Amino acid sequence: MVNKKTDEIAHANLFCGAYFAQVLSNLGLKTIYFSPGSRSTPLIIGIERYSNIQLIPVLDERSAGFIALGQSKQQNEPVGLICTSGSALTHWFPAITEASHAGTPLLLFSADRPPELQNCGAGQTIYQENIFGSFVRQFHQLDVPQSCEAFKKNITTALHTAFLEATGLNPGPVHLNFPFREPFLPASTISIDKEFNDPSLPSREISYPDSTIDISGQISSTTRPLIIAGQDVSKNDIEPWLDNPPIPILCDSLSSTRQSDSNNTILRYENLLRDPQFVENCKPDLIITLGPLPTSKTLRNWIQGLSALRIVIEPRGINVDPIQSESKYFQIGFNQLEQINVPPPEQGWTENWTEGEREVQTKLDRAFEEELPAFEGKLAYLLSLHLPNDANLFIANSMPIRDLEWFWKKSTSSRRLFGNRGVNGIDGTLGTALGMAQETSVPNFLLTGELAFLHDSNALLFANQFKGNLTVFVVNNDGGGIFENLPIAKEPEFEKCFATPQSFELSSLCKAFHVDYSLLSSWSQIIEKLIKPRDRGIEVIEIRTNRKQDRLTRNKLLALTPWKDA
Incomplete structure (x- = not known):
């Protein structure tokens, strides 16, 4: 009973x-x-x-x-x-x-x-x-x-x-x-009424508390405007400021504004802002920041030292401004940017930025045309040149996101760039990339270091459930390359306590999960993987580099300026 x-x-x-x-x-x-x-x-x-x-x-x-x-x-x-x-x-x-x-x-x-x-x-x-x-x-x-x-x-x-x-x-x-109390289900089959009378969600109108008129009034007397387009700003959002009037727009590494060949989008700001002559000649009197700032510490330190009027626009209504100087905050939608009247810049202002961008990019192109054997930063550059037009790319934190910021070359495309930039950790890199690629028909790629990959290698268990394609480029530089740029790199405890190199065979790990693996050593092989992506399943491609040599090469490339070769 x-x-x-x-x-x-x-x-x-x-x-x-x-x-x-x-x-x-x-x-x-x-x-x-x-x-x-x-x-x-x-x-x-x-x-x-x-x-x-x-x-x-x-x-x-x-x-x-x-x-x-x-x-x-x-x-x-x-x-x-x-x-x-x-x-x-x-x-x-x-x-x-x-x-x-x-x-x-x-x-x-x-x-x-x-x-x-x-x-x-x-x-x-x-x-x-x-x-x-x-x-x-x-x-x-x-x-x-x-x-x-x-x-x-x-x-x-x-x-x-x-x-x-x-x-x-x-x-x-x-x-x-x-x-829930037990038992969780009836012992015998029962019928459930499938007639469903769920009331619809109430209609919701998006309404922002601030006004574009107020912003226009605040900035009306400025003559040297600068826009910083954060990761959530799209090309469509910023279209009004691309050409009329042309204003320098510094583009976050994940923003789709990078996928534009407009003359006034600036990607080489890391090089430009490391150059004292450029910094002296190109001081803005207005900075409009759209969402969170890019990762660049050079950019943040430069902003910190300026006396320019700073306008921060963030639709979510949260504080995304880590700069410890005065700013004016506005909560409006990015789709309202066209309603802001930005004064035309003074003569030569935008040209200083665009000519500097062009000079540095020409020198970077020349450097990357050389073989630069096994320099991991070249991979970000090649991705910008050869990634399929409709591809999704997930970029791990630490050095990959910085290489993307520093070396990605702008071009017109429909690529979508993703990353875990909320808290900027390396955890969950592979799992998030698999989610990005799940049930998509376009080519999908992940650029990661070996520590971030190993940290989340358990996500490979999802391979049997995965419906889609993902090509994973694992840069194996035998440890945490980002720490090579810190003063601690000179200390005797560095390798054990900070670089933490892992002794492992990536091929064996992939074999255990029945995931395709290859070790590539030439740029032509890598380009071939980009232009002929797989259409299903996961492939892990290992690229071995030397993190100490990579640091020296990066410093040399980032020292290129409009007036100086490395």
Whole structure:
């Protein structure tokens, strides 16, 4: 005989899972990644049985988090995550911090023990309420499921609110915690009403608190304007400032403004701002920063020393200005930039920047035409020349993102550049790139160092579930090359405590995961991989370099100025 209370619990759990799935389907959620566990059974069965949402298993929660992050970055829409109770959801934390700082929407659904099993030593139980603190835009604690209209209304409200918060002016992750009692499913098959009367989301108009008129008034008397286009600014957003009037635009390494051959887009600012003569002659009286600043410490130090009027525009309404000098902050959309009246620059102002850009680029081209055997920075340059026009490229932090900033050559294309620049860590590099490439038809590439690759090598377990293509260039310089640029590199503890070289065979690692591997030593072989990309699966290409020699070569190339050869 079935215990009535037990039967009611099981029915309520299935009802919760089914309604959960139906509401999310109605909201338009397309994909959920999950890691296996018992407590999340009602949510998993609900999605699998009662929705068309794609439910994809990933063994460990950490990899699942970064894969979901990468797909959300690529699609610019929420992706879901489901996990069981206990320590499971803590493994999402690195991906959540990146999503929070980068403004990437994620919907986090964790299962939990019911209230009577909290704080009493029950297995696989931790305090999960609001565990991610300020890193999520919102937290919702759901009630234990019940088969009643009140519960139905509560779950609808929670999911609607979560979706709106995740995709709002300041998009990011939202966490919903679901407590479940056992049994998780009925012992026998029952029917669930598939008639679904979920009210539509309320219409939402994007409204920004600040006015472009105010900005125009603040800058009306300036004559030496400079624009810094952050990573989230698109070519379309900045189109009005490309030619009329032409204003120098410094382009972040990930901004699509780099994918333009407009004369006044400036990519060689690292070289220009290292040159005292150029710095003396090219002091702006206005800097308009659009979103977060590029990584360049040279650029940031230069801005710090200026007395120019600084305008910071950030649609998300958060502080993205690390410069410790006065600035004026405005929250407007980048699609409103055309409404700002920037005064025409004084004669010769833009030309100083564009001629400097042209001179430095010519010298860099000449240097890269030489063989520069095994210099890792040349890979970023070759990517800019030979990457397919419609490709996606994910760039790891540390040296790859800096090489991209320093050596990528501008051209007109539809390429999309991605990176984890929210908190700038190396963790989750491979997983995020796999998410970026998941279910895309265009060529996909990852440029990473070997430490970032090894740090996330567990993501290779996703290879069997992966639907897409990804070519991974692993620059193996036997340690952390970025630390070679710091004073600590001269200390005797450097190799052990900072460079941390790893003794490993990348070929053996790839073989264990049944992933294609090759070791390339010539630039012609690398170019061949770029112009003839694979159409499915993962290939890892190892390129071995010398990090100490690479540091010397970089310094030589970055010393090129309009008036001086290295």
